[in-house]
Amino acid sequence: MSNYSEYQGIMRKIADIQYASAVLNWDQETYMPSKGAAFRAQQLATLAGIGHELSTSIELGNLLTKLSVDTTLTEKEKRNIKQSLKNYNDNKKYSTEFVQELSKTISETFQAWQKAKTENNFGLFAPFLEKLVKLKREECKLLGDFPHPYDALLNQYEPGAKTADLEVLFTDVRNQLVTFVKQIAAKPQNKDNFMFLNYDREKQWQFGLDLLKQMGYDFEAGRQDASSHPFTTNFSAQDVRVTTRINEKDLNEMIWSCIHEGGHALYEQGLPSEEYGLPSGEYISLGIHESQSRLWENNVGRSLSYWKANFKTLQQTFSENLASITFEDFYKAMNIVKPSLIRTSADELTYHFHVLIRFEIEKALIEGRLVER
Numbered sequence: 287m288s289n290y291s292e293y294q295g296i297m298r299k300i301a302d303i304q305y306a307s308a309v310l311n312w313d314q315e316t317y318m319p320s321k322g323a324a325f326r327a328q329q330l331a332t333l334a335g336i337g338h339e340l341s342t343s344i345e346l347g348n349l350l351t352k353l354s355v356d357t358t359l360t361e362k363e364k365r366n367i368k369q370s371l372k373n374y375n376d377n378k379k380y381s382t383e384f385v386q387e388l389s390k391t392i393s394e395t396f397q398a399w400q401k402a403k404t405e406n407n408f409g410l411f412a413p414f415l416e417k418l419v420k421l422k423r424e425e426c427k428l429l430g431d432f433p434h435p436y437d438a439l440l441n442q443y444e445p446g447a448k449t450a451d452l453e454v455l456f457t458d459v460r461n462q463l464v465t466f467v468k469q470i471a472a473k474p475q476n477k478d479n480f481m482f483l484n485y486d487r488e489k490q491w492q493f494g495l496d497l498l499k500q501m502g503y504d505f506e507a508g509r510q511d512a513s514s515h516p517f518t519t520n521f522s523a524q525d526v527r528v529t530t531r532i533n534e535k536d537l538n539e540m541i542w543s544c545i546h547e548g549g550h551a552l553y554e555q556g557l558p559s560e561e562y563g564l565p566s567g568e569y570i571s572l573g574i575h576e577s578q579s580r581l582w583e584n585n586v587g588r589s590l591s592y593w594k595a596n597f598k599t600l601q602q603t604f605s606e607n608l609a610s611i612t613f614e615d616f617y618k619a620m621n622i623v624k625p626s627l628i629r630t631s632a633d634e635l636t637y638h639f640h641v642l643i644r645f646e647i648e649k650a651l652i653e654g655r656l657v658e659r
């Protein structure tokens with residue numbers, strides 16, 4: 287067996303462990319009964335530990351060192367090796383105990399968040415959040431010297447991104463968009479009160495499925511379920527799952543989460559299966575991922591042509607609420623600008639503020655400005 291095939295074999299084994307964890311995570315957010323929480327956190331931590339041991343093995347390290355100077359490899363193979371070697375060196379900075387502790391804390395924090403949300407009680411979530419932030423600050427130290435500690439975490443999502451660059455970007459966004467939102471607020475507003483009437487859950491569910499089918503989402507390589515926070519997850523390019531959130535008093539939540547998550551899912555379903563487990567079979571960065579969901583949401587989902595094709599069906603489905611609504615009113619409602627508290631159903635313009643505020647909060651947490659040291 288060639289060194290490269292051996293490398294592929296190890297990488298696929300690591301992917302098997304990671305995707306098995308993803309299945310357990312998906313279940314945790316969709317179907318798991320609440321009493322299953324403690325053992326689930328333990329199961330995920332065990333798998334994270336096994337994955338970490340495989341990802342930092344001497345065997346893999348030796349192979350990567352040999353392959354990194356192998357001139358017979360194709361360009362794609364060289365790129366995979368370069369990326370895997372970088373990941374290998376990053377993984378080596380963690381102890382298995384830390385990886386397990388972090389995984390367990392993430393599960394417990396998620397479970398506490400879900401309970402706190404249902405009971406509208408931040409106090410249930412606060413101690414877990416505090417513990418998670420403490421671990422994340424430790425993680426920044428483990429990962430080494432960066433101009434800003436938050437860079438270490440940012441890099442896991444957006445390789446090469448720097449806090450300093452984002453500060454410039456967000457200052458620019460803030461300066462221009464705050465004025466723009468104020469200008470819009472000073473004008474007569476579009477009406478969207480008909481979006482907040484009573485919309486039957488089952489009918490919404492079916493409409494969402496139809497939107498996904500229309501986008502080209504492959505239901506033989508995926509499925510949709512309900513969750514507290516809409517998300518997309520995948521266990522390979524052949525099994526990419528989306529979730530949605532249905533609010534009977536707000537039709538926006540289903541529409542935007544289906545189109546947005548559908549955009550994420552199309553990206554994952556389009557990844558090459560033959561590259562499973564290798565960097566070339568994975569998404570390139572979360573910025574690119576989000577560009578796909580936001581492209582569908584804003585450039586397609588809020589366009590005139592999109593609703594020309596879909597409004598009649600929506601109107602017939604919910605004739606009790608929409609019979610007297612004209613196409614023009616509806617199209618305007620789809621493009622309303624109105625600050626709100628929920629990012630996933632925010633409009634095209636104020637959505638940016640949700641991201642900006644999140645960045646500011648996370649940066650302050652990591653700098654230790656929002657927690658006791």
Ligand SMILES: [Zn+2]
Pocket residue numbers: 546550576579
């Ligand atoms: Zn997204």
